[in-house]
Amino acid sequence: xxxxxxxxxxxxxxxxxxxxxxxxxxxxxxxxxxxxxxxxxxxxxxxxxxxxxxxxxxxxxxxxxxxxxxxxxxxxxxxxxxxxxxxxxxxxxxxxxxxxxxxxxxxxxxxxxxxxxxxxxxxxxxxxxxxxxxxxxxxxxxxxxxxxxxxxxxxxxxxxxxxxxxxxxxxxxxxxxxxxxxxxxxxxxxxxxxxxxxxxxxxxxxxxxxxxxxxxxxxxxxxxxxxxxxxxxxxxxxxxxxxxxxxxxxxxxxxxxxxxxx
Numbered sequence: 001x002x003x004x005x006x007x008x009x010x011x012x013x014x015x016x017x018x019x020x021x022x023x024x025x026x027x028x029x030x031x032x033x034x035x036x037x038x039x040x041x042x043x044x045x046x047x048x049x050x051x052x053x054x055x056x057x058x059x060x061x062x063x064x065x066x067x068x069x070x071x072x073x074x075x076x077x078x079x080x081x082x083x084x085x086x087x088x089x090x091x092x093x094x095x096x097x098x099x100x101x102x103x104x105x106x107x108x109x110x111x112x113x114x115x116x117x118x119x120x121x122x123x124x125x126x127x128x129x130x131x132x133x134x135x136x137x138x139x140x141x142x143x144x145x146x147x148x149x150x151x152x153x154x155x156x157x158x159x160x161x162x163x164x165x166x167x168x169x170x171x172x173x174x175x176x177x178x179x180x181x182x183x184x185x186x187x188x189x190x191x192x193x194x195x196x197x198x199x200x201x202x203x204x205x206x207x208x209x210x211x212x213x214x215x216x217x218x219x220x221x222x223x224x225x226x227x228x229x230x231x232x233x234x235x236x237x238x239x240x241x242x243x244x245x246x247x248x249x250x251x252x253x254x255x256x257x258x259x260x261x262x
Contacts, residue, residue, distance in 0.1 A: 001025070001026070001027050001083075002025075002026045002027065002087045002088060002234070003026070003027045003029070003079060003083045003084075003085050003086055003087050003088070004021055004026045004027070004028050004029070004086075004087060004088035004089065004090065004234060005028075005029045005030075005031075005075060005076070005079055005086060005088070005089050005090070005123070005127060006018050006021070006028055006029070006030040006031075006090045006092060007031060007032075007066045007089075007090065007091050007092050007093035007119065007120075007123055008031075008032050008066065008092040008093030008094065009028070009030025009031060009032060009048065009059075009061075009090070009092060010030055010031065010032030010045045010047065010048045010061060011032060011047055011048065012223065013092060013142070013186060013223045013226055013227075014030070014032065014090075014092040014093065015030075015047060015048045015051060015223070016222070016223025016224050016226065016227045017090055017092060017223070017226065017227045017230050018030040018048055018052070018059055018061075019048070019051045019052055019055050019057070019059075019227070020224055020227035020228065020230075020231060021059075021090075021227070021230070021231060021234070022052060022055070022057040022058065022059045023055050023056075023057050024231055026088070026234075027059075027060075027083055028059035028060070029059065029060040029062065029075065029078065029079045029083075030048060030059055030060070030061050030062070031061070031062040031063065031064040031066075031075050032045065032063070032064075032093065033063065033064075033065060034063055045061045045063065048061055049061060060078070060079075060082070062074075062075055062078065066093040066115060066119035066120075066122065066123060067111075067114040067115050067118055067119045067122070068122075069122050069126075072119075072122045072123050072126050073126055075123075075126075076126040076127055076130070080130060085130060085134050086127050086130040086131055086134075086137065087131070087134070087137050087138070087234075088137060088138045088139070088140070088234040089123060089124065089127045089131075089137070089138075089139045089140070090139075090140045090141075090142070090230055090234075091119070091120040091123055091124065091139065091140070091141045091142065091163075092142040093115060093116075093119050094115060094116045094119075094142065094144075094159070094160075095111065095112055095115050095116065095156075096112070096116075096144075096146070096153070096156040097112065097155070097156065098152050098153060098156075099152065099153075099154060099155065100152060100154050101154045101155075104154060104155050108155065109155045112155045112156055112158075112159050113155070113158075113159055113162075116156070116159035116160065116162075116163065117159050117162045117163065117166070120141055120163060120166060121166070124139060124170065127139075128174065128177075128179065131177070131179050132174070132177045132179060135178060136177065136178030136179055136180075137178075137179050137180075138179070138180045138181075138182075138233060138234045138238070139167075139170065139179065139180070139181045139182070140181075140182055140183070140184055140230050140233045140234060141163050141166070141167045141181070141182070141183050141184075142163075142183070142184055142185075142186070142226075142230075143160050143163050143164055143167075143183040143184065143185040143245065144156070144157075144160040144163075144185060144186070145185060145187050145247075146160050147160030147161040147162075147163060147164050147185070148161070149161070163183065164183055164245065167181050167182065167183045167243070168181075168243050171242045171243030172243065175242065180233075180238065180239075180241060180242035181242055181243065182233045182238075182241060182242060182243070182244050182245070182246065183244070183245040183246070184226060184229045184230050184233060184245075184246050184248060185245060185246070185247045185248060185249075186221055186225075186226045186248050186249060187215075187221065187247050187248060187249030214249075215249045220249075221248055221249040225248050225249070226248050229246050229248045232246075233246065
C-alpha cells in the first residue's frame with residue numbers, strides 16, 4: 001500500500017487527484033482549508049468526501065494550512081502515526097490572484113508566495129526525511145504554464161516559475177536518496193478548477209464558454225487527465241524519471257499558445 005499526501009486535495013484539481021489516487025488503491029491523506037481563498041471557489045471538505053463515496057473509495061481528509069509549519073507537521077505526524085510511512089507527496093495547494101506588479105498589493109504578493117512556494121517547501125521539508133528513511137519516494141509538484149510567464153499574472157507566474165526551479169533543485173539534491181521529484185502542469189486552457197473559475201467570479205458557464213485550444217484529445221483537459229499523469233509519476237513505472245515536467249494539455253510552456261484551427 002502506497003501512502004500519499006495531497007495538499008489542496010479537497011477541491012478542484014486536488015480533489016480529482018485525491019479521488020483518482022484513492023481509486024487506484026493508494027492510501028491518501030488529503031488536506032485543505034474550509035474557507036475559500038482569494039481568487040478561488042475552493043472550500044470545505046464535503047465535496048471530496050462525496051466524490052470519494054461516489055467512487056467507492058476512502059481517504060483521510062484533514063483541514064490544514066499548507067503555509068503554516070505547525071499545520072504541515074500535524075498532517076505528517078497523522079500520516080506516519082496512522083500508516084507508518086510516506087511514499088508519495090503531491091504539492092498541489094495554490095492560489096492565483098490576477099494582477100501586474102503595479103496592481104498586486106504587497107500582502108497579496110506575499111500570500112501567493114507563502115502558499116505556492118513556501119507551502120511546497122514546508123510540506124517537502126516535513127515529508128522528505130520519512131521518504132529518505134524508507135529508501136525512496138516520489139514528489140509531484142503541480143506547476144502552471146504561467147511559470148513561463150503570462151500576462152496579468154505577475155505574482156502567480158513568479159511563484160510557479162519558482163516551483164519549476166525548486167523541483168529541479170530537489171531532484172538533484174535527493175537523487176541519491178532515490179526520491180524522485182517531477183512537475184505536472186495542467187495546460188491547454190479550459191481546465192475547470194477552483195482557481196480558474198474563481199477568476200471568473202465563480203461563474204462556471206462563463207469560464208467554460210471562453211475560447212480555449214484544449215488538448216490533442218479534441219477537448220479541454222480535465223482534473224482526471226492531470227490525476228492520471230500524477231499517478232504515473234508516483235508509480236514504479238516512472239522509477240527512472242526525475243527532474244522533468246509533464247505538460248498535461250500540451251503547449252502550456254514554450255511554443256504555446258496553440259493557434260486557432262484553420
